[in-house]
Amino acid sequence: MQHPQLGRYAAARHVIAHVSDTHLLHGGAPLGGVADTVAALAEVSEQLERLGGSIDAIIVTGDVADLGESDAYRLARASLEPLAERARARLIWVMGNHDERAAFRAELLGEPAGDSPVHRVIEVDGLRIIALDSTVPGYHHGELDDAALDWLAAAIDEPAANGTVIALHHAPIATPLALMDVIELRGQDRLAEVVRGRDVRLILGGHLHYATNGSFAGIPVSVAGATAYTMDLTRSPRTLAGVDGGRSFSLVHLYPDGVVTSVVPVGRYAAVTTLDEDFLAEIEAASPDERLERFSRKREGE
Numbered sequence: 001m002q003h004p005q006l007g008r009y010a011a012a013r014h015v016i017a018h019v020s021d022t023h024l025l026h027g028g029a030p031l032g033g034v035a036d037t038v039a040a041l042a043e044v045s046e047q048l049e050r051l052g053g054s055i056d057a058i059i060v061t062g063d064v065a066d067l068g069e070s071d072a073y074r075l076a077r078a079s080l081e082p083l084a085e086r087a088r089a090r091l092i093w094v095m096g097n098h099d100e101r102a103a104f105r106a107e108l109l110g111e112p113a114g115d116s117p118v119h120r121v122i123e124v125d126g127l128r129i130i131a132l133d134s135t136v137p138g139y140h141h142g143e144l145d146d147a148a149l150d151w152l153a154a155a156i157d158e159p160a161a162n163g164t165v166i167a168l169h170h171a172p173i174a175t176p177l178a179l180m181d182v183i184e185l186r187g188q189d190r191l192a193e194v195v196r197g198r199d200v201r202l203i204l205g206g207h208l209h210y211a212t213n214g215s216f217a218g219i220p221v222s223v224a225g226a227t228a229y230t231m232d233l234t235r236s237p238r239t240l241a242g243v244d245g246g247r248s249f250s251l252v253h254l255y256p257d258g259v260v261t262s263v264v265p266v267g268r269y270a271a272v273t274t275l276d277e278d279f280l281a282e283i284e285a286a287s288p289d290e291r292l293e294r295f296s297r298k299r300e301g302e
Contacts, residue, residue, distance in 0.1 A: 004280070004284050006283065006284070006291065009255065010255075012253035012254055012255050012260075013125075013127075013162060013254055013255060013256055014056045014057070014124065014125065014127050014162065014252075014253075014254040015051075015054050015055050015056050015251065015252070015253055015254075016055070016056060016057045016058070016059055016165070016204075016251070016252035016254070017048050017051075017055050017057070017058045017059070017089070017249065017250075017251060017252075018059050018061065018204055018222065018224045018249060018250040018251070018252055018261075019041075019044060019058065019059070019060045019061075019080075019224060019227060019249045020060065020061040020062065020063070020096075020169075020205075020206030020207075020223075020224040020225070020226055020227070020249070021061075021062065021063040021096070021206050021207070021209055021224075021226030021227065021228050022037055022040075022041050022060065022063065022064055022065075022076060022226075022227050022228055023035075023037050023063055023064075023065070023066040023098065023226070023228035023229075024037050024038065024041070024064065024065050024066065024072035024073075024075045024076055025037070025065070025066050025067065025069065025072055026067070026069040026071040026072055027071060028075060031066060031228055031229065032229075032242075034244050035228055035229050035244045037066075037227065037228045038075060038079075040227045040228065040247055040266060041075075041076070041079045041080070041227055042079055043266050043267060043268075044079075044227055044249055044266055045079050045080060045082075045083045047264065047266065048083055048087075048249075049083060049086070051087070052087065053086075053087050053088055054087075055087045055089040056089055056090070056124050056125060056127070057089050057090040057091075057092055057122075057124050057127075057129060058080060058083070058084050058087075058089050058090070058091050058092065059092045059094065059129065059131075059167050059204060060076070060080070060091075060092070060093050060094060061094045061096070061167050061168065061169055061204055061205055061206035061207075061224060062094045062095055062096020062097070062098075062099060062135075062168075062169030062206050062207065063096035063097065063098040063099060063169065063206060063207070063226075063228075064076050064093060064096065064099055064104070064108070065098060065099055065100075065103070065104075066098050066228075067098065068098065068099055068100025068103050068104070069103065070103045070106070070107050073103060073104065073107035073108050074107055076108070077107070077108065090122060090124050090129075092120075092122055092129060092131055092167065093108045093109065093131070094118075094131045094132070094133075094167050094168060094169060094206075095117075095118045095131075095133040095134070095135050095169060096135065096169040096206060096207065097135050097136075097139070097140040097141070097142065097169060097170070097183070097207070098140075099135065101114065101115050101116070101117075101118055101133075101135075101137070102114060102115060104118060105118060115137065117133040117135075117147075117148060118131070118133040119131065119132055119133050119148065119151055119152075119155075121155050123160070125162070126160060126161035126162035127160065127161075127162040127163065127164075127165065127254065128155075128156070128160035128162075128163070128164040128165070128199075129164075129165050129167060130152065130155055130156065130164060130165070130166045130167065131167055131168075132144070132148070132152060132166055132167065132168040133148070133168070134148075134168045134169050134170040134185055135169065135170075139183075140183045141170070141182065141183040141184060141185075141186065142168075142169060142170025142183070142184065142185040142186065142207070143185070143186040143187050144185065144186070144187035144188075144190070144191050145187060146190075148187075149187065149190050149191060149194050152166075152191075152194055152195075153194045156194075156195070156198050156199065156200065159198070159199040160199060162254070163199045163200070163201040163254075164198070164199050164200045164201060165200075165201060165202045165203075165204060165252075165254075166195070166200055166202075166203045166204070167203075167204040167205070168185075168203070168204075168205055169205060169206050169207050170183075170184065170185035170205065170207050171185070171203065171204075171205020171206070171207060171208070171221055171223045172185050172188045172191060172192075172203065172205075172216040172221065173205065173208075173212065173214040173216060173221045173223060174214065175208055175212075176233060176237050177208075177231065177233070177237060177240060178237050178238055179238075179240045180207075180208060180240070183207075188216075191216075191217075192216065192217040195216075195217050195219060196217045196218065200219050201219070201220075201254065201259055202219065202220050202221075202222065202252065202254070202259050202261075203216060203219055203220070203221045203222070204221075204222055204223075204224070204252070205221065205222070205223045205224075206223060206224055206226070207223070208223050208231065209225070209226040209228075209229060209230055209231040209242060210223075210225055210226075210230055210231045210233060210246075211223060211224060211225035211248050211250060211263045213261060220259055220261075222250060222252065222261040224248070224249055224250040225246070225247065225248035225249065225250070225263065226247065227247050227248075227249060227266060228247075229242040229243060229244055229245075229247070230242065230243055230245060230246035230247060230248075231243075232246075246265075247265070247266035247267070248263050248264055248265050248266055249263075249264050249266065250262060250263055250264065251264055282294070283295055
């Protein structure tokens with residue numbers, strides 16, 4: 001399903017679905033006794049199904065499980081693996097601070113259980129995706145030590161055909177929530193030294209439980225909103241308040257000369273207006289001038 005070129009920009013070269021912070025529990029138990037995280041992830045899968053085969057990768061940036069339980073990881077796989085298979089998309093799991101490395105490896109990667117950092121390099125049609133483990137066992141803050149940064153430097157030493165995307169849980173980005181500063185990513189100064197001037201086009205993260213964007217070392221940073229629950233940023237900066245609503249994921253479109261990230265709300269909502277594929281086909285068949293008259297010119301009442 002290709003995006004027709006009706007204006008300046010052609011279709012994206014790569015499309016990534018960026019999902020984060022699913023926080024699943026054993027048996028699908030409600031998180032905090034309130035949030036139905038299983039239903040929320042099922043809704044994400046249903047919405048992504050509409051994109052058919054246009055997705056190249058699905059990246060889940062950590063906190064897949066809330067307590068690192070094996071059954072929670074199996075629930076995540078059951079929701080996203082069939083979707084990835086139908087879309088022929090790579091499904092890429094990234095460690096989060098709520099995850100446990102042994103169960104994460106065994107249940108999501110099909111590897112022997114182990115406690116070493118879960119760093120991986122995945123190639124998707126010339127795009128290099130780095131899954132970088134920023135977790136600290138036993139703690140919720142993130143850290144990239146010398147060993148992790150040496151590994152990363154070696155992984156991106158040579159440029160990839162279509163550049164590199166780094167996905168990690170603890171995004172190197174500021175937050176207005178004071179308490180989140182305590183559990184931020186450490187080792188950012190050297191990380192900047194490693195990525196600056198390389199072919200890194202985008203950094204993807206999670207952890208914050210709200211969608212946001214920024215930059216780090218001159219590189220765009222996109223944080224996906226959580227599917228489990230969302231932080232209410234209208235509360236006092238001294239208050240950390242997660243609410244059962246406002247869930248979202250992101251779509252990432254990588255063009256030959258740019259990157260666009262878009263926030264997608266999770267849920268079913270009443271349609272206000274719809275222009276379907278039949279209308280698009282009509283526009284495609286028209287000349288550029290006819291397209292402006294058909295779709296751009298204002299009508300009475302518009």
